Amino acid sequence: SPSEVVVRLAAGGDPSLELYTAEERKGLLESALDAEIRFVVDAP
Secondary structure, X not given: OHHHHHHHHHOOOOHHHXXXXXXXXXXXXXXXXXHHXXXXXXXX
């Protein structure tokens, strides 16, 4: 699922990340950071 991809990226990277272009990696890493921030903010 998309959330699993974000979790792997936030936890240190997805080996398949090498298959993406630099621009795509930038977007994926920003998405991971955004998700991590939301997770922390939403935590009880």
